[in-house]
Amino acid sequence: MPWVIPGIDSNGQHLLELINDLLDLAKIESGKMELHIGAVSLQKLCNSSLMFVRNQAHHKNIKLTSQVTERLWEIEVDERRIRQVLINLLSNAVKFTPTGGRVILKAEEDLLRNTICFSVIDTGIGIAKENMPKLFQSFVQIDSRLSRRYAGTGLGLALVQRTIEIHGGRVDVESEVGKGSCFRVTLPIKQSGEANGEYQSDLGDLSQFTQSGISNPQVLIIEDSITAAEVISRYIREIGLQTLTYPEGEGALEQVIQVNPGVIILDLQLPKVSGWKVLAQLKAHPQTQHIPVMILSVVDERSQALEMGASEYLVKPVSRKLLRSTISKILGRLETPESPNHAESALVVMPPTAPESPLILIAEDNETNIKTIWDYLLSKGYRLILAKNGWEAISQAKEYHPQLIMMDIQMPDMDGIEAIKRIRDNQETSKIPIIAVTALAMPGDKEKCLGAGADEYISKPVSLKNLVSTIQKYVHVEVKDLQLVSN
Structure with a gap:
């Protein structure tokens, strides 16, 4: 009886979820829940939480979007627990939102209260005012008529509230029947390294710097x-x-001469005068050529920057921990500025002729996909730049004129379809070949992408070999030997 197997699997999964929720709730109630607090990328936390519900949302044709503050790159939380909270709220939002609705995940910083607020907003069935007190009770569904239609353990929101409370935060709800709900999770912002240890090593390097x-x-x-x-x-x-802080490339050399800083952090994408020109000016001038320069940019062109005299190169967004350790490394070299050691622990495969190789813009918001595709294309000899939403893709295309664009269709803020249309509408970028890439491919998706202006269409999971074959229809790079460059 093969038809029995799916039922056994579904019931088994439901029982496993119930057991796990019970164990977590018991730990919290007994005071034995241990939090593992650490620095977490805010954007990564939100993206990974959304990934868990994308398939569910796609099958209901629910538009899933995110709005994440750029003012805060990292927060100090128990990453697994807070991700569990966000996934729980997002799953509920998708579950109780009818086909064709919308679910939004927002992350906003409140500077006055020093808090971070996560909001999950949906256009779902809503919650009646008289049912609000039942929301966070264990083993309770607010309306028994929904229990069969919307399966669940009845523990999700109870876990959410207690997890947030032990983080020192709170959960608030606003809802209107027939219009939707908004669940807000507010957490205190804790400065990374506040608990003594991490700063002490950095301050040791600071004393070396001042001496x-x-x-x-x-x-x-x-x-x-x-x-x-x-x-x-x-x-x-x-x-x-x-x-x-100095906000532009024009006049930067004069500002450096006037301030005579110990270290310079330089962005490459500056108005009027680019960061590349500023770096060249700094390394050519006798009064500034000895000052260490750290490049911080969204574009990964490390080898060229180091050849021009930069001390270090980091790709945005950079974590607090990496920035501190890199600053410490530079400070440790100041007593011997002639040292040629620019090595870090990681290795990146770079083509020896990177500046001459074709430039590809990867528009993708999923970190796992970025890492996989980035490393593979880099090993094939291509230069790469990254955009994590449609707006960035349009901006990068205008500024860098890549030889090809690889465009993910499901991205936050502006999706890939709209970005392709705008790139085609711009005279400067209208001829750039575009490969559209999408997960959860549905009938008609290919026609939509090609109709918007894409030259090729690939559905995920992407075969890297097929991807390169498709790229080579439009751009080609010959790399006989690859060298390992410390990064």
């Missing part, structure tokens, strides 16, 4: 994005260094 021959222990940040500059500045000030 060296540098006259001004100050970090000059040359960055035109106010948001990015504020985040970088905050991370650096946390380890006791002073910061100063």
Whole structure:
């Protein structure tokens, strides 16, 4: 009786979920739940939570979007527990939202209260006012008529509330029957490394810095994005260094000469005068050529920057931990600035002729896909730049004129279809070949992508070999030998 097997599997999964929820709730109620607090990428946390419900949303034709603040790159939480909270709220939102509805995940920083607020907003069936008190009770569904239609353990929201409470936060709900609900999770923002240990090692490097021959222990940040500059500045000030921000490439050399900083953090995408030109100016001028320069950019062109004299190269968004360790590494070299050691622990495969190889723009928001595709194409000799939503893809296409664009269709803020249309409408970018890539391919998807202006269509999971074959229809790179460059 093969028809029995799916039922056994479904019931088994339901029982396993119930047991796990019971164990977690019992731990919390007994005070034995241990939190493993650590620095977590806010964008990664939101993206990974959304990934768990994408398939469910796709089958109901529910539009799933996210709006994540750029002012806060990291938060200090128990990553697994908070992801569990977000997945629970998102699953409920998708479950109780009719076909064709919308679910939004927002993450916003409140600077005045020093909190981060996650909001899950849906256009679902809503919750009656008299049922609100039952929401966070264990083993309770607010309406018995829904229990058969919408299966669940009755423990989800109870777990959500208690998990957030032991993080020092709170959960709030607003809802209207027939219009939808908004669940808000508010957590205190804890500064990374606040619990003593992590800062002490960095401050040890700071003492080495202040004892060296540098006259001004100050970090000059040359960055035109106010948001990015504020985040970088905050991370650096946390380890006791002073910061100063200059917002453009024009006049940057004169500013460096005037300030004479100990370290320079330089963005490449600056208005009027690019970061590349500023770097060349700094390394050519006798008064500035000795000052260490750290490049911080969305574009991964590390080897070229190091050849031009940069001390380190990091790709945005960068974690607080990586930025601190890189600053510490630079400070440790200041007593011997001639040291050629630019090595880090990781290795990246780079083509020896990277500047001449074709440039590909990858528009993709899933970190796992980015890592897999990025490493493979890099090993094949291509230069790469990254965009994580449609707006970034349009901007990168205009600025860098890549030889090809690989466009994911399901991205936050602006989807790939709309981005393709706008790229085709712009005279500067209208001729760039575009490969559309999408998961959960449905009938008609291919026609939509090609109709929007894509040249090729590939459905996920992507065969890397087939991807390269498709790319080679439009651009080609011959790489006889690859070299390992420390990164």
